[in-house]
Amino acid sequence: xxxxxxxxxxxxxxxxxxxxxxxxxxxxxxxxxxxxxxxxxxxxxxxxxxxxxxxxxxxxxxxxxxxxxxxxxxxxxxxxxxxxxxxxxxxxxxxxxxxxxxxxxxxxxxxxxxxxxxxxxxxxxxxxxxxxxxxxxxxxxxxxxxxxxxxxxxxxxxxxxxxxxxxxxxxxxxxxxxxxxxxxxxxxxxxxxxxxxxxxxxxxxxxxxxxxxxxxxxxxxxxxxxxxxxxxxxxxxxxxxxxxxxxxxxxxxxxxxxxxxxxxxxxxxxxxxxxxxxxxxxxxxxxxxxxxxxxxxxxxxxxxxxxxxxxxxxxxxxxxxxxxxxxxxxxxxxxxxxxxxxxxxxxxxxxxxxxxxxxxxxxxxxxxxxxxxxxxxxxxxxxxxxxxxxxxxxxxxxxxxxxxxxxxxxxxxxxxxxxxxxxxxxxxxxxxxxxxxxxxxxxxxxxxxxxxxxxxxxxxxxxxxxxxxxxxxxxxxxxxx
Amino acid sequence: xxxxxxxxxxxxxxxxxxxxxxxxxxxxxxxxxxxxxxxxxxxxxxxxxxxxxxxxxxxxxxxxxxxxxxxxxxxxxxxxxxxxxxxxxx
Numbered sequence: 001x002x003x004x005x006x007x008x009x010x011x012x013x014x015x016x017x018x019x020x021x022x023x024x025x026x027x028x029x030x031x032x033x034x035x036x037x038x039x040x041x042x043x044x045x046x047x048x049x050x051x052x053x054x055x056x057x058x059x060x061x062x063x064x065x066x067x068x069x070x071x072x073x074x075x076x077x078x079x080x081x082x083x084x085x086x087x088x089x090x091x092x093x094x095x096x097x098x099x100x101x102x103x104x105x106x107x108x109x110x111x112x113x114x115x116x117x118x119x120x121x122x123x124x125x126x127x128x129x130x131x132x133x134x135x136x137x138x139x140x141x142x143x144x145x146x147x148x149x150x151x152x153x154x155x156x157x158x159x160x161x162x163x164x165x166x167x168x169x170x171x172x173x174x175x176x177x178x179x180x181x182x183x184x185x186x187x188x189x190x191x192x193x194x195x196x197x198x199x200x201x202x203x204x205x206x207x208x209x210x211x212x213x214x215x216x217x218x219x220x221x222x223x224x225x226x227x228x229x230x231x232x233x234x235x236x237x238x239x240x241x242x243x244x245x246x247x248x249x250x251x252x253x254x255x256x257x258x259x260x261x262x263x264x265x266x267x268x269x270x271x272x273x274x275x276x277x278x279x280x281x282x283x284x285x286x287x288x289x290x291x292x293x294x295x296x297x298x299x300x301x302x303x304x305x306x307x308x309x310x311x312x313x314x315x316x317x318x319x320x321x322x323x324x325x326x327x328x329x330x331x332x333x334x335x336x337x338x339x340x341x342x343x344x345x346x347x348x349x350x351x352x353x354x355x356x357x358x359x360x361x362x363x364x365x366x367x368x369x370x371x372x373x374x375x376x377x378x379x380x381x382x383x384x385x386x387x388x389x390x391x392x393x394x395x396x397x398x399x400x401x402x403x404x405x406x407x408x409x410x411x412x413x414x415x416x417x418x419x420x421x422x423x424x425x426x427x428x429x430x431x432x433x434x435x436x437x438x439x440x441x442x443x444x445x446x447x448x449x450x451x452x453x454x455x456x457x458x459x460x461x462x463x464x465x466x467x468x469x470x471x472x473x474x475x476x477x478x479x480x481x
Numbered sequence: 482x483x484x485x486x487x488x489x490x491x492x493x494x495x496x497x498x499x500x501x502x503x504x505x506x507x508x509x510x511x512x513x514x515x516x517x518x519x520x521x522x523x524x525x526x527x528x529x530x531x532x533x534x535x536x537x538x539x540x541x542x543x544x545x546x547x548x549x550x551x552x553x554x555x556x557x558x559x560x561x562x563x564x565x566x567x568x569x570x571x
Contacts, residue, residue, distance in 0.1 A: 078540055079536070085547060093496055093497060096496060101489055211532060227523045227533075228516060228539075248504070249504065267559075271561075275548070416497070
């Protein structure tokens with residue numbers, strides 16, 4: 001046990017906990033439980049808004065998996081990671097004001113609320129709710145496994161106790177505090193992610209004897225490590241470029257991101273968030289992946305990619321600083337899980353329970369159900385994470401692209417194209433999802449592109465074709481344009 | 482209560498297009514420098530501040546340039562409009 005490392009981590013947990021308890025007060029005194037619990041009363045200011053976008057987006061893979069791959073691939077992987085820069089501004093600029101205005105007007109609380117009002121179709125509600133629940137459940141489980149493994153390797157606790165400690169701390173503040181707790185803890189977690197990245201990057205450069213020295217070592221080992229094509233030469237420009245669709249542009253279609261663009265306070269907050277968010281995402285993605293590459297020269301010979309980041313941290317930093325830096329991946333994992341948890345729970349309560357099971361539920365009933373549903377989902381994830389089944393791991397790898405294939409065009413066209421209708425939306429969702437699953441199963445990297453490329457392109461044309469051919473007299477809902 | 486073409490949507494649409502424009506610029510810089518300067522033999526790379534030139538311009542200078550562009554776009558083009566309903570009916 002490295003106590004000097006563990007103390008900052010514990011301190012971090014205590015602060016996060018405190019925020020949850022404070023947010024719970026707001027939930028108890030608020031006059032609209034649902035607006036408060038699932039959207040934090042639409043009161044987020046610029047900084048918190050930026051941090052919650054960034055923290056939700058930056059996950060275990062940015063801090064653990066990504067640096068590990070960069071360690072083995074070299075600078076080409078940092079280039080690929082920088083395709084994520086638009087995630088900081090593109091989604092906010094495109095969805096931005098329009099989504100916020102429309103969702104306030106129709107009092108939407110979830111992404112599905114918006115789709116329901118826009119397309120007026122039960123099939124869309126069911127399809128969307130199913131994709132959200134299935135994919136995000138899988139993502140949560142995977143994040144949790146990552147978090148438990150991290151605590152396991154730092155503290156020497158066994159996997160199960162590590163998981164339970166981690167899960168209990170996240171569950172409590174999300175269940176009692178709702179979205180406000182999620183956003184506020186995201187702000188703390190996001191800040192720690194940025195600070196941790198910068199400290200570790202500086203520490204690694206110093207330990208490696210300067211950038212020039214590190215580069216020379218890399219070139220001496222394998223010159224391709226410093227090329228954009230990767231150590232094996234297998235990162236082709238086309239393949240790397242299509243990552244822009246998955247991790248930069250398609251982010252608009254991720255429900256956990258879309259729902260955030262409903263919850264900020266005013267236009268000023270949006271402007272500030274776009275700038276802060278881009279700087280934050282740029283720093284983290286650039287820093288963490290570059291650290292992974294540098295680590296190859298500083299601590300050579302690490303076999304397991306996922307251990308690169310913790311090993312480097314313990315190696316190049318004094319214990320107390322290492323504790324602060326290692327809080328960063330924990331923060332990344334917690335902030336992703338908490339966002340998904342509140343989102344899945346809002347899907348179950350608002351989109352399924354209120355739509356199909358009990359439309360006349362009273363405020364008190366909704367409150368009870370929400371706490372209950374959030375708790376159940378949280379516990380179910382813990383149980384699955386204890387011994388993660390094969391299909392969940394597969395689904396998790398899948399979740400990002402799957403959600404984008406399902407939602408991207410329904411959201412974008414729903415906002416910006418008058419002629420978009422429910423037939424177009426349904427068919428593009430089905431085509432996108434089916435094609436994505438088929439390509440993933442049969443032959444990933446069709447024509448050397450990332451799996452998500454074709455489904456997104458094909459569902460785009462499907463949407464337009466079907467909408468145009470079924471565009472009859474259907475009157476337009478007056479609030480959209 | 483019929484809302485005729487909400488004026489705020491004009492602003493929102495324009496800003497969404499600016500977002501698309503910025504991404505196109507971002508991609509061009511990123512792609513152009515990376516493969517324009519990085520396609521040759523790695524042993525003959527030029528270095529800037531210790532980094533291979535392609536990497537410095539594509540991933541570092543390009544990112545800073547984008548952040549400046551975004552800041553400028555916010556200052557020059559993005560409008561501070563109300564998101565609430567009440568204001569619009571006044």
